Amino acid sequence: MTDFITDSQRRDLLDGVHAAGREVVAIYRRDFSVEEKADASPLTEADMASHHALVALLERITPGVPILSEESAEIPYATRADWQRYWLIDPLDGTKEFINRNGEFTLNVALVEHGEPVFGIVHAPMLGERAGEQGQTWWGQHGQGAFKRDGSDEDMPIHARALPDPEAEPWKIVGSRRHGAETFDAFCQRLPAHECVSMGSSLKLCLVAEGHADLYPRLAPTCEWDTAAAQAVVTAAGGQVLDVATLAPLRCNQQESVLNPFFIVCGQRDPRWENALRESVA
Numbered sequence: 001m002t003d004f005i006t007d008s009q010r011r012d013l014l015d016g017v018h019a020a021g022r023e024v025v026a027i028y029r030r031d032f033s034v035e036e037k038a039d040a041s042p043l044t045e046a047d048m049a050s051h052h053a054l055v056a057l058l059e060r061i062t063p064g065v066p067i068l069s070e071e072s073a074e075i076p077y078a079t080r081a082d083w084q085r086y087w088l089i090d091p092l093d094g095t096k097e098f099i100n101r102n103g104e105f106t107l108n109v110a111l112v113e114h115g116e117p118v119f120g121i122v123h124a125p126m127l128g129e130r131a132g133e134q135g136q137t138w139w140g141q142h143g144q145g146a147f148k149r150d151g152s153d154e155d156m157p158i159h160a161r162a163l164p165d166p167e168a169e170p171w172k173i174v175g176s177r178r179h180g181a182e183t184f185d186a187f188c189q190r191l192p193a194h195e196c197v198s199m200g201s202s203l204k205l206c207l208v209a210e211g212h213a214d215l216y217p218r219l220a221p222t223c224e225w226d227t228a229a230a231q232a233v234v235t236a237a238g239g240q241v242l243d244v245a246t247l248a249p250l251r252c253n254q255q256e257s258v259l260n261p262f263f264i265v266c267g268q269r270d271p272r273w274e275n276a277l278r279e280s281v282a
Helices: 008-027 044-059 093-100 182-188 203-209 224-234 271-280
Strands: 035-037 042-044 067-069 085-093 104-115 115-123 136-143 145-151 155-160 173-175 196-199 215-217 240-243 263-266
Touching: 008 044, 008 104, 008 115, 008 136, 042 044, 042 093, 042 203, 044 067, 044 104, 044 240, 085 093, 085 203, 085 224, 104 224, 115 203, 115 224, 136 203, 136 224, 173 182, 173 203, 182 271, 203 215, 203 224, 203 263, 224 240, 263 271
Parallel strands: 067 085, 173 196, 173 215
Antiparallel strands: 035 042, 085 104, 104 115, 115 136, 136 145, 145 155, 215 263, 240 263
């Protein structure tokens, strides 16, 4: 097993991400300004505060390892193509959820090796019993497993679950609150008995990682920084994040564009949902 991140580095990273989360929460709890980026997506001062805090953290713990952030995405592919190892971060995933103050936003930090997210932290500072203090955190590392922290420093192992018999227990399908509803509905209509839950940000992938959801089909655009950290958690928990067109694992930094293909997150492959997916996106 390769030690992508040492135990000491991981402790420092988790502490630093929690500290960045507290900065974000301080902004969340007061009035803040909202700007519009070139792609018409919103940008708050919390996005930038988190960006600067996380970049400083990573530069201190792993000096020399390149960093690609949503808020510094202008690095050309001619440069990125030579990166064998780099950090990929979304300082505030779910900015619209942040603006609407529903708590469903995360700080995402992923280490990518040869195109594969091998370590990830997803931190939701406003969820859980200690919202705003520790919140909820998921982390995973290839070869070590996946874990959740809920308001403490205790790591509880998590695992993606096997699909239940839908006649005895309906499948749990999680979807976006804002994107791709028409194709998502077409997919769900072709499934066996199921229940649907809507949620913001990368929390949807974490639900599959901890066995609280069975499938998350993402049939609308996302970027690599939206998913890489949670993908590392999902795969460390025994699940998969698969390209809808090929059912191959999602990979990062393979082209100029940082857009992901449509994908599906699952605990395991199954012909029932594979057929439904094929028919709904045809």
